Amino acid sequence: MSVSNKVALVTGVTGFLGRYVARYFSEQGWSVIGIGTSPPENAPLANLTKYYCLKLPNSNLHEILQERSPLICIHCAGRASVGLSVSEPASDFYTNSIVTFEVLNALRIYSPKCKFIFLSSAAIYGNPESLPVRETQTVAPISPYGFHKLMCEQLCLEFTKIYGLSTASLRIFSAYGPGLRRQVLWDICQKAITQSSLLLQGTGEESRDFIHALDIAKALSVVVESAPMEGEIYNLGTGREVTISELATMVLESLEQNCQLQFDGVVPIGNPLNWQADISKLKSIGFTPTVELERGVKTFVNWCRAELVGV
Structure with a gap:
């Protein structure tokens, strides 16, 4: 496959993790297009073939998907603050749950072959019943942020089960x-x-359980290449x-x-x-933190x- 055909769409590309993801996938030979809310001068343009400054949800996404035909969409957009989710739950719900639904629905209509990877959070576990935490443990969020991330995971599963989209969610522990x-x-x-x-x-x-942003980007690449993408969930930490x-x-x-x-x-x-994450599931498809x-x-x-x- 030529580089020009390996198109990766990264939402939230001007955010902390979005920048790492854009750089890593660009270095891996992908043509990365990014969506973010910062002006172009504050976007990682060196790692992007195209940057769109827009706030999701946005009808322009339909045109972007039709024009660029991405093979993968890595969804980094959304709020990432437990504290703000407690004080402003409506904003957290809108920017996480609603936006995730709108992106998935746009992919369903305009780019149904595109793989979708959702950046979830260990916040969905709340206070785990035991450590290390496995993906099979009961989820028990204790913040609006955790509840909304859990809703997004369910949306991914919905669009896989009902509409056949390829999706996977990664529960990131403490990124730095x-x-x-x-x-x-x-x-x-x-x-x-x-x-x-x-x-x-x-x-x-x-x-x-602290995981470096470089390792997060590598894990996303492993999921793209090796995961079944059937709505499944992976813990992403170091253990x-x-x-x-x-x-x-x-x-x-x-x-x-x-x-x-x-x-x-x-x-x-x-x-x-x-x-503390149990990352054996992610390791089983080829990921090792470095x-x-x-x-x-x-x-x-x-x-x-x-x-x-x-x-």
Whole structure:
């Protein structure tokens, strides 16, 4: 297949993960077209053959699908904030559940052969009944964000079962990497760099399974090439559980700072306590994470320091 025929559509291409996905698939020989809400000067144009600045849902998507005939659609668009989903559930529902339905429906009508990969979240598990979490565990979201991601997974299954679309969902655990200006790792870094003390939410014993954005992009490629795409779900993490206290210590060691580490003991509503992924299902089709957390944290810290203090 020639490069020109390998067209990948990435929604949310100006977001954190969308940028990594566009770059990775471009490097793999795909012709990547992107949809995002940022002006062109803020889009990853070097990795795109075409960029469309529009807010989904949008009737222009119909023309894009007919004109470009993508083989795959990687759906990175949507809100990614548990906190905002709690305070603004309507916006979260619209930008996640409604937009996902509209994209799937457009594919059904205008590009039915296109494979659709949905970026879901471990938030659908809530507080898991046991660790590591397998895909077969009971889902029990504790935030609107988690509920809406679960709705989107069901929509993918619906469009596979009823209309024959090829779909798969990846439940991403805790994504990180240079470019991410939110969530716990950014919070730790920016406080450690700009303040003399480090006060964080929670107890420090909360845990996460951190997966680098580069590995997320690689996993998506594995799914495109090897997954049955029958509406199935995959956990996407590394399988390593790390407490927030351990993570903060890693950051401080990378910064070579003796910043005092404190926790306020308050776990925000909607935030689960402990996460660790069982990724054997994704491994069975060929995925292996490659970015070790210590190395990834050092890279993130260096980027963060350059962002905040310019060195």
